[in-house]
Amino acid sequence: MKTQILLAVGAAILAGAAFAKEGDEAAVKKAIAGSSAAWLACNLDAAAKFNAEGRGGYYPDSKEFQLETPENMQKEKEFCKNGGKNELTYAVKGVMLMGDTAVAHGSGHYKRTEPGGAVSIDGDYTFTDILVRTGDGWKFKHSHIGAVMPMPEAEKPAQ
DSSP: OHHHHHHHHHHHHHHHHHHOOTTHHHHHHHHHHHHHHHHHTTOHHHHHTTEEEEEEEEOTTOSSOEEOOHHHHHHHHHHHHTTOEEEEEEEEEEEEEETTEEEEEEEEEEEEEOTTSOEEEEEEEEEEEEEEEETTEEEEEEEEEEEOOOOOOOOOOOO
């Protein structure tokens, strides 16, 4: 029974991969780069064009699932309008394609400077993004951002 389940799961993964189109991985990475560039430039209307309907996610600065709502968009627009700044570097480490769905993961560094100059976030993070193929290209459906916790210094072996 376990072998049959394993074979069925493997077949499903291979079938999903078979439906992926050539160039999809590059298109997913391009969508991530386009969304990030627009967001960093505080061009939030352009950034929103990379979101699928109902996009949401988990972010280190909140304890609850966040939906991309008009209210949340307005808060970010006010943040930018009042001089807030986001700085972001990242690397996509992998993209898994399953038909019209892609899972991208990677890591980076994020710094958020509030209007007035106080830094509210400055740290390394990991991300997992789920994107869906639409008629307009790849769009974000879900994001999960995790803060990277500092590792304690390793103890040196006794000599």
